[in-house]
Amino acid sequence: MATLQSSISTTSRSPAVIIPSTSLTISYPTLQNLISNFQKNLAAIGITPHSPVSIALPNNLEFIVSFLATAAQRGIAAPLNPAYKQGEFEFFIDDVKSKLVVVPRGAVSAGAPAVKAARKFGVAVAEVWWDDRRGEVCLEVLEKGGLRDGANVERAQSEDVALVLHTSGTTGRPKAVPLTHRNLTKTMGNIVQTYKLTQEDKTYLVMPLFHVHGLLAGFLAPLLSGGTVIVPVKFSASEFWKDFTKFKANWYTAVPTIHQILLKSPLPAQIPPIRFIRSCSSPLSPTTFHALEETFKAPVLEAYAMTEAAHQMTSNPLPPAKRKPGTVGLGQGVEVAILDGDGNEVAQGKEGEISIKGVNVTKGYINNEKANAESFTSTGFFRTGDQGKKDEDGYVIITGRIKELINRGGEKISPIEVDNAISSHPSVGEAVSFAVDSEMYGQEVGAAVVLKSGKKVTEEGLKKYVGEKLSKFKVPTRIWFTEHMPKTATGKIQRRIVAETMLRGDK
Numbered sequence: 169m170a171t172l173q174s175s176i177s178t179t180s181r182s183p184a185v186i187i188p189s190t191s192l193t194i195s196y197p198t199l200q201n202l203i204s205n206f207q208k209n210l211a212a213i214g215i216t217p218h219s220p221v222s223i224a225l226p227n228n229l230e231f232i233v234s235f236l237a238t239a240a241q242r243g244i245a246a247p248l249n250p251a252y253k254q255g256e257f258e259f260f261i262d263d264v265k266s267k268l269v270v271v272p273r274g275a276v277s278a279g280a281p282a283v284k285a286a287r288k289f290g291v292a293v294a295e296v297w298w299d300d301r302r303g304e305v306c307l308e309v310l311e312k313g314g315l316r317d318g319a320n321v322e323r324a325q326s327e328d329v330a331l332v333l334h335t336s337g338t339t340g341r342p343k344a345v346p347l348t349h350r351n352l353t354k355t356m357g358n359i360v361q362t363y364k365l366t367q368e369d370k371t372y373l374v375m376p377l378f379h380v381h382g383l384l385a386g387f388l389a390p391l392l393s394g395g396t397v398i399v400p401v402k403f404s405a406s407e408f409w410k411d412f413t414k415f416k417a418n419w420y421t422a423v424p425t426i427h428q429i430l431l432k433s434p435l436p437a438q439i440p441p442i443r444f445i446r447s448c449s450s451p452l453s454p455t456t457f458h459a460l461e462e463t464f465k466a467p468v469l470e471a472y473a474m475t476e477a478a479h480q481m482t483s484n485p486l487p488p489a490k491r492k493p494g495t496v497g498l499g500q501g502v503e504v505a506i507l508d509g510d511g512n513e514v515a516q517g518k519e520g521e522i523s524i525k526g527v528n529v530t531k532g533y534i535n536n537e538k539a540n541a542e543s544f545t546s547t548g549f550f551r552t553g554d555q556g557k558k559d560e561d562g563y564v565i566i567t568g569r570i571k572e573l574i575n576r577g578g579e580k581i582s583p584i585e586v587d588n589a590i591s592s593h594p595s596v597g598e599a600v601s602f603a604v605d606s607e608m609y610g611q612e613v614g615a616a617v618v619l620k621s622g623k624k625v626t627e628e629g630l631k632k633y634v635g636e637k638l639s640k641f642k643v644p645t646r647i648w649f650t651e652h653m654p655k656t657a658t659g660k661i662q663r664r665i666v667a668e669t670m671l672r673g674d675k
């Protein structure tokens with residue numbers, strides 16, 4: 169049966185999890201025991217089937233065990249960024265109607281924002297911690313909320329919702345996405361196949377576990393293959409190579425921002441052997457792709473994913489198959505079609521809405537009938553909201569989010585194409601283009617640019633450079649130079665926010 173706990177290897181001799189700060193190593197049998205024991209505790213405090221449990225913990229063993237045990241108990245895990253402010257916790261706790269909020273040891277007496285938010289809605293709060301002497305993840309309920317002790321120990325079903333995560337809110341209010349054990353285990357299998365993961369592989373987890381990228385690609389898929397996941401509390405460029413080398417990691421997955429930080433940070437005397445590097449969640453510019461491959465001497469595989477698909481939809485394949493920078497590769501256990509507004513497939517090479525079908529895809533958002541009606545076609549495809557096309561080999565090219573396309577007098581311009589053209593200039597570190605209002609055309613292209621340190625180029629010089637690469641109507645009419653590019657917690661660019669920030673600076 170396809171459930172999370174039953175998908176985790178029981179036979180692998182490799183360690184399942186290593187915590188670098190303490191070198192604590194958890195074997196597969198131990199992980200299974202920790203989950204079963206914690207599940208019994210959850211039942212004892214009254215977690216019944218379909219109870220939402222918000223988990224406000226950083227990347228650590230407590231998170232891993234709380235999450236997997238909640239799913240095993242037929243509860244619905246709702247991981248939350250532990251760095252949220254109280255108002256953000258309130259939104260998410262209320263949106264999923266949590267029955268319990270799980271926080272680190274000491275959070276209640278410290279009056280942590282997650283605890284205050286839980287109190288506002290009368291939701292129970294439990295602290296969790298790793299007890300080294302007992303070798304257990306312990307749990308104590310400090311605020312009882314509406315929980316009633318003594319629920320039964322349950323057995324998860326593949327159609328149970330195991331996880332609720334919100335979309336990143338890049339284009340609007342975050343939407344709550346329920347994902348079943350079946351959705352999740354399908355993605356895990358797809359990822360294992362794409363990258364041929366085995367128990368010999370060791371991954372260094374740099375992405376947060378409270379989003380699908382880190383949770384599915386960085387953590388759950390490796391557990392299906394019996395490999396090892398090295399789990400630092402958070403990404404730090406200075407620890408990265410030390411840990412990577414010490415624990416003999418051989419691959420990692422991250423957003424382009426993290427790859428860029430690594431490229432700018434001091435490198436070790438010797439780059440350890442890396443089987444592949446996966447990039448996902450935001451567009452990877454061909455410039456960064458080549459810099460990564462040359463510097464880290466490893467194939468870079470760009471993938472395409474979204475919360476609604478339980479993460480991965482497409483990926484570039486491992487060598488010897490061809491990887492193509494600027495594309496997100498091929499559907500991986502997921503059917504991909506490019507559809508027009510009526511839901512018909514467009515001709516190869518033509519642009520349309522990237523749409524997907526697969527066992528991994530959610531059945532629909534929670535409490536959002538409008539979005540559900542807009543998102544699913546009569547033929548069962550899910551509309552991603554991303555604009556794109558397929559090249560002659562079927563590789564998918566994302567040209568932008570439909571909501572973020574720049575419409576200059578009816579001519580649709582892909583902001584990603586403009587970003588790539590600008591950031592190929594040797595002085596440019598990062599470029600984000602967006603629509604600016606224009607009396608003449610309705611919208612025109614504007615761009616915010618962060619220069620590389622010590623490098624210079626004028627606005628006119630940069631426009632001239634872009635004009636040599638793109639047709640005139642795609643060249644930004646206005647470029648803002650800025651020190652810092654606003655981003656979401658996962659390093660995503662919100663073009664709307666960047667545009668607002670730049671325009672506000674003008675006033």
Ligand code: ATP
Pocket residue numbers: 335336337338339340341342343447448449450451452470471472473474475476496552553554566569660
């Ligand atoms: P919201 O749906 O709330 O606006 P979001 O779409 O950013 O937020 P996620 O589910 O975290 O929420 O992200 C999925 C989106 O990320 C995709 O629809 C796509 O726009 C973008 N994305 C993912 N991978 C890539 C990639 N390799 N290249 C370009 N864009 C990507």
Ligand code: MG
Pocket residue numbers: 335336474553
């Ligand atoms: Mg989205």
